[in-house]
Amino acid sequence: MTLDLLAAAAGAAAAPxxxxxxxxxxxxxxxxxxxxxxxxxxxQKEHREKVAQMKKGDQVVTAGGLVGKVVKVDDVYVELDLGPNVRVKAIKATIGDIILPGGTPAND
Known part of the structure; x- marks a missing residue:
């Protein structure tokens, strides 16, 4: 009987x-x-900061893969120059990246 009590006590004490x-x-x-x-x-925070610091003359890549030069920056929109006589208006949040100066142009 004492062995049964000891075994029960040991089992209860071993439960985590x-x-x-x-x-x-x-x-x-x-x-x-x-x-x-x-x-x-x-x-995401770094991307928001980078897009907020975007200015006229920066070369950017949109989320769709278009490469262009920033002509005009608004609160919501960015006007991009993609080539001769080709300007598009893009939503600022769709800018994927800003290409650093000295980078290779897309059409060269």
């Missing part, structure tokens, strides 16, 4: 606390946050 079962889930959320969400948020 309930919060330990949540540790793997919390760990996966932390890994997901630091490997996927946080870097993506940082990229």
């Amino acid at each position: 606390p309930a919060w330990i079962s949540f540790l793997p889930i919390i760990g996966m959320i932390a890994i997901f946050w630091f490997l996927i969400i946080r870097p993506q948020m940082r990229q």
